[in-house]
Amino acid sequence: MAVARRRRAAAVQKRHGLGHVQGFHRPRRRPGRPGLKKVLVTGCAGFIGSHVCEALLLRGVDVAGVDDLDEYYDVAMKHDNLAQLRAAASGGARFYFVKADVCDEKAVAAAFSEHAPQAVVHMAALAGVRSSVKHPARYARVNVEGTVTLLEACRKNAVRRFVYASSSSVYGNAEKVPTAEEDRTDRPLSPYAATKKAAELMCRAYCELWGMRAACLRFFTVYGERQRPDLAIHKFARLMLAGMEIPVFGPGDTARDYTYIADAARGVMSALDWTAAPGGAFEVFNLGSGRPVALNDMITVLEGALGTVARVARLPLQSTDPRVTFADISKARRVLGYEPSTPFEEGIERFVAWALSRRP
Numbered sequence: 001m002a003v004a005r006r007r008r009a010a011a012v013q014k015r016h017g018l019g020h021v022q023g024f025h026r027p028r029r030r031p032g033r034p035g036l037k038k039v040l041v042t043g044c045a046g047f048i049g050s051h052v053c054e055a056l057l058l059r060g061v062d063v064a065g066v067d068d069l070d071e072y073y074d075v076a077m078k079h080d081n082l083a084q085l086r087a088a089a090s091g092g093a094r095f096y097f098v099k100a101d102v103c104d105e106k107a108v109a110a111a112f113s114e115h116a117p118q119a120v121v122h123m124a125a126l127a128g129v130r131s132s133v134k135h136p137a138r139y140a141r142v143n144v145e146g147t148v149t150l151l152e153a154c155r156k157n158a159v160r161r162f163v164y165a166s167s168s169s170v171y172g173n174a175e176k177v178p179t180a181e182e183d184r185t186d187r188p189l190s191p192y193a194a195t196k197k198a199a200e201l202m203c204r205a206y207c208e209l210w211g212m213r214a215a216c217l218r219f220f221t222v223y224g225e226r227q228r229p230d231l232a233i234h235k236f237a238r239l240m241l242a243g244m245e246i247p248v249f250g251p252g253d254t255a256r257d258y259t260y261i262a263d264a265a266r267g268v269m270s271a272l273d274w275t276a277a278p279g280g281a282f283e284v285f286n287l288g289s290g291r292p293v294a295l296n297d298m299i300t301v302l303e304g305a306l307g308t309v310a311r312v313a314r315l316p317l318q319s320t321d322p323r324v325t326f327a328d329i330s331k332a333r334r335v336l337g338y339e340p341s342t343p344f345e346e347g348i349e350r351f352v353a354w355a356l357s358r359r360p
Helices: 002-015 047-058 075-091 105-115 129-134 136-156 191-210 232-241 261-274 295-306 330-336 344-357
Strands: 038-042 062-067 095-099 119-122 161-167 213-219 245-249 281-287 311-315
Touching: 038 047, 038 105, 047 062, 047 075, 047 261, 062 075, 062 105, 075 095, 095 105, 105 136, 119 136, 119 261, 129 136, 129 191, 136 161, 136 191, 161 191, 161 261, 191 213, 191 281, 213 261, 232 245, 232 295, 232 344, 245 295, 261 281, 261 330, 281 330, 295 344
Parallel strands: 038 062, 038 119, 062 095, 119 161, 161 213, 213 281, 245 311
Antiparallel strands: none
């Protein structure tokens, strides 16, 4: 059985011209943008954060990665991600790991003092919509206070370039789709969504007060290699491979704008480039695919990639979950040159090849 899985993963790699299994995308190493020598990335051991770090290293930019290795999910996955980054740094650019909580002012100050970053990409956060309902104070501390701690460190060290990882959850149950950046964000469905919006506003305040240049990126359901195990695609794949039921809330007609990780990482890099322009500024950008997929259709695609049939357990809809997410990405296209290019079916095959490669 394990041999068959490895063969299936290898077949997907060959069909899509994939490189090593852990990261897949190995673009040609190119020099960093003029003047950008080192970037501090929080949440560096996480899903999106590790891909952003890898993209920076491949540009030839040194990375100071900050992560507290929180046990929200298996820390072994985070150590695997760090190993990937150390391997990516072997070609020239350097990766420095700093184990620290973003709420720890002294630790953050020490990281800025030691590494002197020219820009910050703030990916660290407490994730999980449903968990935030049970632990709202903890989410407020990490997601809001942690962001302020970083903004203060930027102010004190004259670091004006800041990229913040926000979330499509700030839109709640959107009144219209596709959802644009100027649409309402004052009706969050969870404490998690509220903390993301609050942190956005903090970024805006620092731009107004201190002339910083910040890009807030509202990610729409990012998936792909290294995805957190609690997220639906990864969780469903694991349960389906084990022959267990997958929990589906409602009849399966809810829809998500799934964004493949390589497309999301390129969006982050484009936003970082945008912060290099002169003058203070604050902008919000949607990063999605612009192509929502219904839950039942997602399961069908996953079944095809895994070569198995899902056993579905139907559960009541959750009040914290929006019915549909659908990004209007016209602003990101126009301002950042953002252009997602990975079809959902291909992204799922890439994810499945990675997931199968990790199984014993």
